[in-house]
Amino acid sequence: MKKFIIKLIKISFALYGVLWILQFIIDTGLRKSTDDVFVSWNKIYKGEINAEILFLGTSRTLKHYDPRVFEKELKMVSYNLGTYGTHFDTQFLIQNPYFKYNNKPKIIIQNVDITALFKTEELTNKQQYFPYYKLENYKLLSSFDKNITIEYLLPMYKYRGYSDVILNSLHSYFGISKDLQNIKGYIPKDEMWNDTFKQRLKYLKGEKFKYSHINFDSRFKVFNNLLNDLEVNSDKIFLIWAPEYIGRQKLEEEKIMYVKERYNQLAKNDKTLFFLDFTNDPMCLDTTYFYDSYHLNKIGSEKFSRQVSDSIVKHLKLD
Amino acid sequence: MFFNSLDFAFFLPLVFLFYWFVCNKNLRFQNIFLVFVSYIFYGWWDWRFLSLIIFSSLLDFILGKKIANTVDKNKSKFFLYTSVIVNLGFLGFFKYYNFFVQSFANSFNFLGLNFNVSTLNIILPVGISFYTFQTLSYSIDVYRGKIKEATDPISFFAFVSFFPQLVAGPIERATNLLPQFYNKRVFNYDKAVSGARLILWGFFQKIVIADGCALYVNDIFENYLLYSSPTLIFGAVLFAFQIYGDFAGYSNIAIGVSRLFGFDLMRNFNYPYFSRDIGEFWRRWHISLSTWFRDYLYIPLGGSKGSKWNKVRNVFIIFIISGFWHGANWTFIVWGGLNALFFLPLLINNKNRKYLNDISPNHFLPSVKTFFQICFTFTLTSFTWIFFRSKSVLDAIQYVKRIFINSDYLTLSSDRTMNVSIKPLLLALILFVLFEWYNRNRESIVGGDIFKFSYMRYGLYFVTIIMIILNISNEANGFIYFQF
Structure with a gap:
């Protein structure tokens, strides 16, 4: 009996060691990866970004702001840190390490809208966090996912179901990388208008978007916390509501007005904060600039980026 | 409580330590403790149905005594019938009531007679088919x-x-398990080690093979109308591995856990997919159920003795009831019927017991003939599994139809809609088949020469555990046979 238990304990310890080593190898590989999912994270933790203009927000940020346009127009180093499927509450996961390991930006462009206010129910693209499971972000990560604790304790457990990520890590040891779409964090989509909006309308059957389940007061509290953090780390913050296709806006016009007004109020009370609204821009009427009702395509994002940079120039001169 | 849940990961070590360190002095204490923890294990799912197990145990305990102590054969038979009727009555009510009522109404509606019936919202108690058959075997064996x-x-x-x-x-069978509760269990190192190995292998079968296949199988069977012939064939083959991994995995974990507590359970699977004909398949698949039906139904009906007509009748009865045992759905009945149909030619030609020997005993590779026999038998069983897995017989027929008529417009690779890589699963399946093939003639999958060398043994343990960890899903996936 004793022998059996001692053997089990010995095997468990040895196994635990092997798993830690394996995890270390895979984490290290991912930290070298130039894959779109990991490249920005790796630059953040190496302190290589140090942007003067930093774009933050959801996939709408990722798809809408071309840093090259801003660098050309404003002569300032720019970087896009927009991430797929995030909301304001999960944005802390990327902005905290950014501010810790990089110089403070002069300007932050925070994309705002309604969906960014939503509560995160589960982490999207969870693999992006894997190489940097550190004590400093444990509390925040575990507040979004109940499995995080066991993933921190049991090595390799976080990689379950992610064989492609493991392969990606191994590839990076041999210098194999996929064709990068990422341009200073910005990932343009060179596609024309698709039929997802049509399908959405069909699904809605004449109904409008219902946001009755969202407690906007509590969601704005989260946003205020985020804003406080941004204000500590930058001199000027632009809240920008990027274009949305007009058809979509009609499905949520009442809520858009309400939320827009709240962003507006925040900007009125703060001299370092500007709110720019592009939901009335003529682009919103033309599907040429969109690939779906919520995201601009490459043509749209390039045009929009020029518009935003022009607006910033004006505001900075006025300031 | 599922074996593959976090609850069980805490439950098993606690129970194991308490059993061997606190209860080891006294047989009675060991048994009381086992009843107690078994009820916790079962009650974790739904404590209300504990009453059914307690009632069933009490009834058969009393009737067993009556059967044995009654001199009058008729009275003894009466007590046996009481046991059979009450046990099957519970099973019938919980499992088949709605099916019979609905089928009855459907047959009237089919004849143009409007017949409205109301079904009951009955929850099927987990494992009722299993423990009912176990207690029945006790009453019958006492008789x-x-x-x-x-x-x-x-x-x-x-x-x-x-x-x-x-x-x-x-x-x-009561004849195997019950006497083991009469003797105090003493810890046996070798038995515990083999048990731990079986548990590990069982988890590999369940988590890596069965759950890995389930991802694809569920999608393919749910959306079979969207898929082309190669994908549908692939879906059927994957389901064959899923159900095997799922059920054999459960059985191995059960046998392994029992060994940790000093018990020996019967073998339930014997590398069934290497069978050379359907007859052999049924001697290697779900052995505890096949032999149950053989001993308590097939042989009393006359077995393979008597006229040809009797043989045919007995085979169909046994397979259809076996199908029906799995669930209240026509799909299972058709599945049983198809197996009977495939088995029948062997029986009629007296070839149903042709392959009782080892598979390619002196060679690593099978002969060409054996290889094709194995492939053919696997094709037949995979075909029958389509009916087992489909929601309805109509769905199964459509599925099969699409295999034959939809062969040319899409290929497997472009057919996939899920963003899940198939390569790791295919690799796991290849390793699984090779490991099973290597051990095909051994009593235990974990008893081969490979375990004689410690570096190979530990290498195998670690690789297996890593593969299991990398395939665990966030929520414990249930075992298919729980629903039966």
């Missing part, structure tokens, strides 16, 4: 004089509720 009646209620209750095999088997 046949194969086993002495239980005199100690605690031992008997422990036999009925023994948690490793309570909900999905193996369906133990």
